[in-house]
Amino acid sequence: MGNKPMRVLLAKTGLDSHDRGIRLVARGLRDECGMEVIFTGLYRSLEEIVEAALQEDVDIVGLGVHTGREMELFPRLRELLDARDAQDIILIGGGVMPQMHRTSLKESGLVMEIFGPGSSVRTIAEVLRQVITAKQTGIDAL
Amino acid sequence: MEELGKRAMAGDVRAASRLIRNMEDNMPGTEAAIKHIFPFTGKAHVIGITGSPGAGKSTLTDEMIASYRNKDKTVGVMAVDPTSPFTGGALLGDRIRMQRHAEDTGVFVRSMATRGAMGGLSKAVGDGIHVLDVMGKDVIIVETVGVGQQEVEIINHAHTIIVVLVPGMGDEVQALKAGLMEIADIFVINKADREGAARLHKETLSMLQMGKFENGWIPPIVSVESVSEPISFAQSVGVLTDKIDEHYQYLIKSNILATRSHRKATAEIYESLRAAILAPILDDLAANGELELMVQKIMKRELDPYSLAELVAEKYLISHDCLKV
Ligand SMILES: Nc1nc2c(ncn2[C@@H]2O[C@H](COP(=O)(O)OP(=O)(O)OP(=O)(O)O)[C@@H](O)[C@H]2O)c(=O)[nH]1
Ligand SMILES: [Mg+2]
Numbered sequence: 001m002g003n004k005p006m007r008v009l010l011a012k013t014g015l016d017s018h019d020r021g022i023r024l025v026a027r028g029l030r031d032e033c034g035m036e037v038i039f040t041g042l043y044r045s046l047e048e049i050v051e052a053a054l055q056e057d058v059d060i061v062g063l064g065v066h067t068g069r070e071m072e073l074f075p076r077l078r079e080l081l082d083a084r085d086a087q088d089i090i091l092i093g094g095g096v097m098p099q100m101h102r103t104s105l106k107e108s109g110l111v112m113e114i115f116g117p118g119s120s121v122r123t124i125a126e127v128l129r130q131v132i133t134a135k136q137t138g139i140d141a142l
Numbered sequence: 143m144e145e146l147g148k149r150a151m152a153g154d155v156r157a158a159s160r161l162i163r164n165m166e167d168n169m170p171g172t173e174a175a176i177k178h179i180f181p182f183t184g185k186a187h188v189i190g191i192t193g194s195p196g197a198g199k200s201t202l203t204d205e206m207i208a209s210y211r212n213k214d215k216t217v218g219v220m221a222v223d224p225t226s227p228f229t230g231g232a233l234l235g236d237r238i239r240m241q242r243h244a245e246d247t248g249v250f251v252r253s254m255a256t257r258g259a260m261g262g263l264s265k266a267v268g269d270g271i272h273v274l275d276v277m278g279k280d281v282i283i284v285e286t287v288g289v290g291q292q293e294v295e296i297i298n299h300a301h302t303i304i305v306v307l308v309p310g311m312g313d314e315v316q317a318l319k320a321g322l323m324e325i326a327d328i329f330v331i332n333k334a335d336r337e338g339a340a341r342l343h344k345e346t347l348s349m350l351q352m353g354k355f356e357n358g359w360i361p362p363i364v365s366v367e368s369v370s371e372p373i374s375f376a377q378s379v380g381v382l383t384d385k386i387d388e389h390y391q392y393l394i395k396s397n398i399l400a401t402r403s404h405r406k407a408t409a410e411i412y413e414s415l416r417a418a419i420l421a422p423i424l425d426d427l428a429a430n431g432e433l434e435l436m437v438q439k440i441m442k443r444e445l446d447p448y449s450l451a452e453l454v455a456e457k458y459l460i461s462h463d464c465l466k467v
């Protein structure tokens with residue numbers, strides 16, 4: 001009894017067809033963190049991703065972006081989640097993006113963390129564990 | 143928690159998914175929500191779909207959703223995937239194949255991991271079905287991999303059971319082994335583009351001819367065309383959902399539905415008693431170290447499992463009150 005695995009949705013949007021990395025991360029989160037991981041597959045719209053996140057009641061949504069559209073996609077995704085009363089769902093990001101964009105997204109609080117190429121799954125797992133512990137101590141208002 | 147139940151009944155997606163999550167997690171207080179919604183359950187037609195890994199169950203489920211949406215029915219899906227016994231994590235991959243329905247408010251898809259042992263899965267699935275049911279879904283599809291006892295138990299929750307067979311996987315033998323032949327109401331021969339589909343159809347048919355079907359329903363075999371031929375695929379899945387509806391009507395007319403409800407109620411009692419009585423006893427014994435002591439004694443043959451059960455029953459269960467239901 002009493003095992004409560006965290007649930008994570010990993011998503012890709014638009015015409016971006018890079019999914020090697022995100023699939024590796026999915027596997028890693030299962031194996032290193034004991035998380036329940038749902039992958040949306042490629043080419044989803046942000047609306048579809050939000051709907052999936054709500055239906056699956058995930059704690060975290062991870063969006064992989066390889067198209068340079070991060071400054072548009074992350075704020076929009078956050079907005080759509082908030083509009084559905086899902087302020088508690090944490091956003092993380094992955095992919096190649098300029099340092100300036102990372103800093104800006106993180107500092108604005110839109111995205112909890114962004115993992116570039118070559119981040120080890122172990123590091124990602126470690127960060128997520130911290131994020132989740134922080135979230136659990138501040139739980140649970142729904 | 144009761145509040146979550148009310149909101150789920152009003153169709154609130156967040157409340158419904160959170161409620162399922164709390165049930166899976168055994169969150170304290172969840173019972174209140176189940177108690178609240180239970181009187182309103184039992185309206186949906188529950189379809190179980192099972193078969194070996196990779197048989198095309200999710201692809202089929204996706205098309206079945208489309209077919210039922212064409213018939214103006216709302217659909218809930220629970221897709222179950224195995225938890226890794228080593229890490230406790232899971233990759234829930236069924237949803238990928240059903241994403242095209244993500245924005246259709248008449249469809250709700252929930253992935254579920256098998257998690258721990260002890261029949262907990264069957265209980266979580268049963269509770270999840272209750273939630274989808276009170277959300278007002280007309281049809282509920284439960285996808286499981288048909289390999290173990292746990293999966294066969296899930297069958298108790300379904301009215302119509304579909305066993306998916308695929309050419310070239312030695313399914314016939316596999317299905318027999320898992321006892322799947324006995325539980326099927328409808329067989330699907332999937333992946334018609336694969337070599338051996340016709341032969342598998344024939345073999346299944348001859349196997350059926352040897353079977354006895356006491357309740358009068360002889361399981362039909364539906365051949366589903368390859369997903370690579372979208373039009374004929376959709377058509378053959380249309381045939382499948384027609385057969386499923388026909389089976390449900392048969393259940394109702396022949397009063398077998400009552401037998402199935404009986405079986406389901408019995409299973410629910412087993413599961414809730416197991417969760418409410420056995421699990422806390424085992425937790426308690428484990429926490430105070432007695433469980434380990436018992437294991438040692440049994441290993442050394444100082445105690446037998448039957449006497450041990452009597453001792454445990456004496457400690458926890460003996461009461462002289464009559465049960466008032
Ligand atoms: N050749 C062929 N492949 C198919 C057909 N239907 C599905 N597949 C493929 O079979 C693979 C497994 O399909 P799924 O629908 O995920 O199968 P599943 O039974 O749900 O798999 P698990 O949930 O992992 O057990 C995918 O690569 C599908 O594209 C078909 O009609 N013909
Ligand atoms: Mg599947």
